[in-house]
Amino acid sequence: xxxASGLLRALDWVSxxxxxxxxxxxxxLVAVTSVEVLLRYAFDAxxxxxxxxxxxxxxxxxxxxxxxxxxxxxxxxxxxxxxxxPWPRAQARSLALAAGLVCLGAAWIVSxxxxxxxxxxxxxxxxxxxxxxxITGTVVVGFAVSGLVFLRTALAPIKGG
Amino acid sequence: MDxxxxxxxxxxxxxxxxxxxxxxxVAFLVVNLGGLLLLIGSRGFGLFAxxxxxxxxxxxxxxxxxxxxxxxxxxxxxxVEVLFDSVDRLIGRLRGRLYLVVISLSTVFGALSGSAxxxxxxxxxxxxxxxxxxxxxxxxxxxxxxxxxxxxxxxxPSFLAIIVGSMAxxxxxxxxxxxxxxxxxxxxxxxxxxxLSVLRDPSVAPPDRPASEAGAGSLLGALARMLPFLLIVxxxxxxxxxxxxxxxxxxxxxVLGAIxxxxxxxxxxxAMLVEALTAATRVSAMILVIVAASRLFSQLLAFxxxxxxxxxxxxxxxxxxxxxxxxxxxxxxxxxxxxxQVAFLLMAVPLYSPLVAALGFDPIWFWTxxxxxxxxxxxxxxxGYTLFAxxxxxxxxxxxxxxxxxxxxxxLFIAGMVVLALWPGLVTWLPASL
Numbered sequence: 001x002x003x004a005s006g007l008l009r010a011l012d013w014v015s016x017x018x019x020x021x022x023x024x025x026x027x028x029l030v031a032v033t034s035v036e037v038l039l040r041y042a043f044d045a046x047x048x049x050x051x052x053x054x055x056x057x058x059x060x061x062x063x064x065x066x067x068x069x070x071x072x073x074x075x076x077x078x079x080x081x082x083x084x085x086p087w088p089r090a091q092a093r094s095l096a097l098a099a100g101l102v103c104l105g106a107a108w109i110v111s112x113x114x115x116x117x118x119x120x121x122x123x124x125x126x127x128x129x130x131x132x133x134x135i136t137g138t139v140v141v142g143f144a145v146s147g148l149v150f151l152r153t154a155l156a157p158i159k160g161g
Numbered sequence: 162m163d164x165x166x167x168x169x170x171x172x173x174x175x176x177x178x179x180x181x182x183x184x185x186x187v188a189f190l191v192v193n194l195g196g197l198l199l200l201i202g203s204r205g206f207g208l209f210a211x212x213x214x215x216x217x218x219x220x221x222x223x224x225x226x227x228x229x230x231x232x233x234x235x236x237x238x239x240x241v242e243v244l245f246d247s248v249d250r251l252i253g254r255l256r257g258r259l260y261l262v263v264i265s266l267s268t269v270f271g272a273l274s275g276s277a278x279x280x281x282x283x284x285x286x287x288x289x290x291x292x293x294x295x296x297x298x299x300x301x302x303x304x305x306x307x308x309x310x311x312x313x314x315x316x317x318p319s320f321l322a323i324i325v326g327s328m329a330x331x332x333x334x335x336x337x338x339x340x341x342x343x344x345x346x347x348x349x350x351x352x353x354x355x356x357l358s359v360l361r362d363p364s365v366a367p368p369d370r371p372a373s374e375a376g377a378g379s380l381l382g383a384l385a386r387m388l389p390f391l392l393i394v395x396x397x398x399x400x401x402x403x404x405x406x407x408x409x410x411x412x413x414x415x416v417l418g419a420i421x422x423x424x425x426x427x428x429x430x431x432a433m434l435v436e437a438l439t440a441a442t443r444v445s446a447m448i449l450v451i452v453a454a455s456r457l458f459s460q461l462l463a464f465x466x467x468x469x470x471x472x473x474x475x476x477x478x479x480x481x482x483x484x485x486x487x488x489x490x491x492x493x494x495x496x497x498x499x500x501x502q503v504a505f506l507l508m509a510v511p512l513y514s515p516l517v518a519a520l521g522f523d524p525i526w527f528w529t530x531x532x533x534x535x536x537x538x539x540x541x542x543x544x545g546y547t548l549f550a551x552x553x554x555x556x557x558x559x560x561x562x563x564x565x566x567x568x569x570x571x572x573l574f575i576a577g578m579v580v581l582a583l584w585p586g587l588v589t590w591l592p593a594s595l
Contacts, residue, residue, distance in 0.1 A: 023442045026226055033223065033413035037406060054409065055218035061226055062217045062453065065446035074447055075184035076501050080549070082182030091182065099187040106190050106209075113210035124218075132214070139213050142450075 011148055015067040018145060022065035029057045049128035056124075059135050063142030070146040073153070093154045100150030107143035114140055167465035171196060171458075175508060176500075185504040189454040196461040209457055216453035220409060221327045226445035227412030228318040231397070231419045232272075233437035235390070238423035244269060244390050247383040257366030259292050260305050260355045267309025268348055272316045272394065277502075277536055278550040280310035285554030298365035299558055301358055303551060303566035308351040308573060310547055311536040314502065316344035317398060318415075321532055323408065324452060324506060328459075329514040331524040333408050334401045335592035339529045341398070342587050347533070347577045354573055389425045393418035402591070451503055459511030471512060472519045485520055486527075486582060489513065490534050497538025498545050506535065525592050526585045530578060537574045540567050 036050035069075060085091045114136040116122075123129040171192060178188035193212075197205040216222070235241055248265050252258045263284060270280045284306045292302040314321045317337040326333030359366045396418055400411040423429040462468045475485070496505050509531075517527045539547045542564040552560045581587055 019439070019442065022446065023438050026230065026438060026442050026445070029223060030227065030230065030413050030416045033227065033410055034417055037410045037414055041405065051220055054220045054223045058220070058223050058226070058449075059214070059217040061442060062446050062449045065442045066450055069443055069446050069450075072443070074443060075186065076447060076451060076503065077182050077184045078179045078501060078504070079182045081180050095181065095183050099184055102187050102190050102194075105194065106213075109194070109206045110210040110213065113207050116207075135214055135218060136210065139210070139217065 015071045018064040019068035022061050025057045025060035052126040052128040059138050063138045066142040067145035067149050070149040096150045097154035100147045103143045103147030107140050111140045164467040164470040168467040186451045186454040193457040212457040213453045216456040224323050224408040224412045225320045226441055229444050230441035231415040233441045234419040237433050237437050238428040240422050240426050243386050243426055247387040250383040257359045263288050263305050264309050264351055268312050271313030277310040277313040277547045280313050281547045281551040282554040285551045289555045296367035300566045301365050303563050304570050307540050307567055308570045311540050312344050314532050314536045315340040325528050328510045335525045338402055339525045339588050339592045343581055350573045350577055389422045393422050455507040462511050468515055472515045476519050493534045494538045497535050498541050502535045523589055526588045529588045533578055540570055
């Protein structure tokens with residue numbers, strides 16, 4: 001196995017592992033919200049942490065699932081013009097290249113903010129604060145891994161010549 | 162930068178990037194990051210990071226994955242098939258029965274998926290071949306599917322309503338509930354159209370073989386089998402209507418209810434739950450990443466002064482409110498022939514929201530009309546997205562036939578919108594009673 005194919009396989013595994021975390025986050029979202037409903041309406045004992053936790057879990061669901069959506073080429077795109085392109089492969093590669101660079105750029109920008117939050121020890125606002133860098137870091141990971149997946153699509157060898 | 166120039170620049174850039182086939186969220190990232198660089202410079206990048214973080218942690222958006230998960234569980238557990246059989250049996254020996262079955266089912270599918278494109282593709286693959294094979298008019302069958310599918314963004318729970326409510330700062334519960342009467346009105350108009358068509362030309366609906374030869378006992382059985390399914394739909398909407406739970410909370414209880422329904426129908430399994438969970442995660446990420454990437458767009462428009470200036474200019478025209486409404490509806494009607502509904506929504510809400518306030522329109526009434534209009538654009542030739550979803554799912558029909566099938570649907574929806582525009586109470590009385 002060459003180094004390149006090993007790296008590509010690792011990228012697949014990272015995307016899948018992040019997606020598994022995102023799906024677990026959605027299951028946790030159901031559990032946390034249901035517990036809150038039960039405690040609030042059945043026992044008149046609302047939690048102080050449920051509302052904040054929902055936001056944190058939602059961030060994990062969206063951003064950690066992003067690389068896998070990218071890997072499956074599942075993003076919403078308006079394709080009625082690109083489908084009629086005389087050079088569909090070249091166009092698809094160019095779009096993936098552009099999307100990859102934009103996502104990596106976004107990851108870099110958000111990582112600067114994450115580094116600032118880490119240095120200053122910024123916490124989220126709310127009744128159950130956590131270090132904000134945990135959320136911002138999730139955004140960085142989502143954009144960065146998606147960017148790499150886009151680049152892989154752009155640079156992948158054409159099967160069958 | 163002058164505001165008309167800024168407005169034209171931002172919208173043209175976004176529109177062109179989307180038309181290249183770039184993922185919609187990437188198009189928003191390019192315009193927002195480019196706009197920041199242009200207007201503020203790199204020191205504004207912190208705004209971008211915070212807008213993404215704020216979007217993906219907005220609790221109101223939690224209703225989106227939860228409602229999608231509820232729909233996935235009901236779809237994948239086969240609970241919807243039980244409903245299909247029961248509705249089919251209840252409607253019985255009526256001429257044109259399959260039209261009514263499809264309208265009823267597309268209303269339910271639309272409620273579960275929230276996507277007109279998904280419903281059109283699903284029914285195009287499943288119901289349409291069966292209808293044409295039995296001698297039903299292909300044009301009417303396609304029309305009924307298009308009309309039914311177009312109810313998806315209106316019939317609650319609609320993820321588009323949740324996104325609009327959150328972005329325009331309108332009651333999400335109110336917007337969800339507001340879709341009920343218009344959705345039923347449009348479904349009734351479609352039934353009326355089909356009924357008149359059958360009366361005028363009975364050949365569009367041949368005498369149909371009944372779903373089963375069973376008698377009244379079977380009807381009661383059909384009702385009994387529908388009961389758990391209806392309980393879940395009613396409990397979700399009931400909790401919102403009665404103001405007992407927020408949309409996110411009722412969505413979570415809806416997920417538990419869907420699991421219970423699957424268990425009652427003996428269709429519950431770990432494999433099904435895992436499939437539903439992974440599908441819901443993918444779809445939710447696909448939608449909400451666009452929301453996250455676009456959030457800064459409204460702030461950039463406000464920063465250029467375009468939003469405020471556009472409101473001042475529009476209100477300065479001194480046009481009749483109904484003329485303004487018609488103009489404001491014309492834009493989504495035209496652009497949604499080309500653009501994805503979520504993409505257009507995220508472009509339009511920042512501009513329309515202050516205009517709605519300045520013109521004194523009831524926000525729930527306006528945004529409900531807007532949602533109907535989004536769906537109308539997507540069934541309008543030559544570029545309506547839903548039309549191509551149906552054409553892809555039913556290639557035997559041909560695009561021309563599907564285009565012709567869409568014309569009565571467009572007229573029905575326009576008629577419905579005129580009724581709702583003239584009698585706003587039809588939209589607002591239910592949310593007002595919350």
